[in-house]
Amino acid sequence: MHRTICDFLLDIIQNSIEADASGIVVEVIQSESLFEATVGDDGCGMSEEELKRAQDPFYSKQGKHDHRKAGLGIPFLMQTASMTGGQVDIQSQQGIGTSVRLVLPVDHIDTPPVGDMVGTFTAALSYPGSFGMVIKRSAAASAGEDSYVLDRIQLQETLGELETGVSLNLLRRYIASQEASVQELLNSRVKSVKEAVHGKDDPRRA
Amino acid sequence: MAKMTLEELRALRDEKKKDLNKRDVADKTKQVVIGMGTCGIAAGAKDTLNAFLQELDAQHLTDVLITQTGCMGLCYVEPTIEVIAPEMPNVIYGKVTPDVAKTIVRDHLVNKKMVSEHIFDRPAADIIDRGGK
Numbered sequence: 001m002h003r004t005i006c007d008f009l010l011d012i013i014q015n016s017i018e019a020d021a022s023g024i025v026v027e028v029i030q031s032e033s034l035f036e037a038t039v040g041d042d043g044c045g046m047s048e049e050e051l052k053r054a055q056d057p058f059y060s061k062q063g064k065h066d067h068r069k070a071g072l073g074i075p076f077l078m079q080t081a082s083m084t085g086g087q088v089d090i091q092s093q094q095g096i097g098t099s100v101r102l103v104l105p106v107d108h109i110d111t112p113p114v115g116d117m118v119g120t121f122t123a124a125l126s127y128p129g130s131f132g133m134v135i136k137r138s139a140a141a142s143a144g145e146d147s148y149v150l151d152r153i154q155l156q157e158t159l160g161e162l163e164t165g166v167s168l169n170l171l172r173r174y175i176a177s178q179e180a181s182v183q184e185l186l187n188s189r190v191k192s193v194k195e196a197v198h199g200k201d202d203p204r205r206a
Numbered sequence: 207m208a209k210m211t212l213e214e215l216r217a218l219r220d221e222k223k224k225d226l227n228k229r230d231v232a233d234k235t236k237q238v239v240i241g242m243g244t245c246g247i248a249a250g251a252k253d254t255l256n257a258f259l260q261e262l263d264a265q266h267l268t269d270v271l272i273t274q275t276g277c278m279g280l281c282y283v284e285p286t287i288e289v290i291a292p293e294m295p296n297v298i299y300g301k302v303t304p305d306v307a308k309t310i311v312r313d314h315l316v317n318k319k320m321v322s323e324h325i326f327d328r329p330a331a332d333i334i335d336r337g338g339k
Contacts, residue, residue: 007247014242018276073244119252122259123242127274148209158216165262165270166222172259174215180207 001076004115005035005104008080011073012039012100013124017131019043019098024133026124028117030182031140032189035106035114040099046092054090077102084108118179122172125152126162137178139185146185148178236270236315239288243277249284250303257304258287261311270315283326289314300326 002008009028016024021043029036046054057075074090081088086104104111121135131152138147152162155174159167210218238258242251255272262270278286283300289310290296297320299310306324313319 002248003250007252010242010252011244011247014276072248076244076248116252116256119256123252123255123274126272127242154212158212159219163271163273164268165259165272166268167219168272169259169263170215170218170222172256173218174210177207177210181209 001080002112004112005106006115006117006120007112008077008102009037009039010120010123012037012077012102013133014127015039015073015100016041016043016098017127017129019045021097021131024131026133026135028135028137029140030106030114030138030186032186032193033105033107034140035104035111036102036140038099038101040097042097045094045096045098047094050094051090051092080104080110080112084111086111117182118172118176121150121175121179122168125150125155125171126168128163137182139182139189142185146181148182150175150178235292236267237288237290238270238272238310238315239290240272240274241276241278241280241284241286242274243281245277245281245284246286251285253304254285254287254302254307257307258311261308265311265316267311267315278327280326286326291315291318294318294320297325298327299324 002011009026013024013026016039019041021041024039024041026040027036027038054074055078057072074088078088080086081102081104084105085108086102088103089101090098092098106114117137121137124135125133133150133152135150136147137150138144155171156162159170162168162171240246240251240255240258242255255274258272262272278288278298280286280298280300285302286298286300287302287307287310288296288298291314294314297314299306299321301324302310306321310321310324313321
């Protein structure tokens with residue numbers, strides 16, 4: 001089972017890449033209580049029957065792993081959503097594409113921690129292939145000053161192919177500088193909520 | 207931390223350019239392939255990738271390609287990686303935690319010595335016994 005919500009997110013994004021998508025749009029919005037992510041692609045899509053089978057842990061699309069019968073990404077995701085009162089909504093049309101929407105309550109005891117957003121975006125953007133990917137990231141209900149957009153084509157134009165240690169380290173540094181303002185806003189909100197519940201002098205507010 | 211702009215990122219890249227290997231990708235000689243299937247991700251392959259990036263930076267290695275792939279079929283020893291380097295056999299390492307990743311950079315990529323206890327596929331046993339020589 002995945003250890004962080006970011007691991008689920010990376011898994012969903014890779015499904016889109018492996019579905020031969022030429023365009024992938026990832027949107028991640030987070031508040032002090034909810035994590036919402038949508039991954040949409042224009043890949044091969046799934047028929048109703050395939051979509052049903054993708055939720056079966058003992059099914060994996062042939063061609064991807066010829067000798068294996070397990071496909072755990074989507075089942076893990078659905079299990080976690082079910083355990084935590086979250087939601088997973090998958091819309092897919094064969095030949096058109098797939099959209100996966102994930103909503104998880106971050107404060108539920110069984111929800112894994114959010115995890116390393118910078119590492120997740122670095123890995124997703126640098127996965128081999130000639131696809132385009134746009135990642136939109138923001139804190140919920142903010143004025144937008146914290147939000148940022150990562151465009152794979154733009155980043156490739158700036159850094160060159162995203163496959164050497166040097167370019168990946170620069171990419172990581174760039175994403176970290178964008179993510180810092182989202183984290184700052186989220187941390188200040190969590191602090192305000194704790195102060196409102198426990199009072200300013202309570203050690204739990206830290 | 208102030209948000210970096212794309213112009214600043216481009217300037218940083220230019221600053222590093224003198225260290226960058228200007229050869230085409232096909233000419234790069236060393237490659238680390240990281241298994242990022244569901245099994246790899248669940249076992250912490252993302253942290254392994256980060257550790258490789260940190261150690262390559264620390265060792266000033268600019269000619270190493272870092273690529274990702276799906277499951278390599280060794281789910282029981284994830285995170286798994288493959289290292290391709292000149293004068294060394296191609297090796298698949300397993301149980302590559304961040305600390306092991308840093309050891310692989312120093313031993314395999316810099317000192318041309320395999321990390322025998324983490325080899326799970328590719329070189330024959332006698333090659334492993336000789337430390338990859």
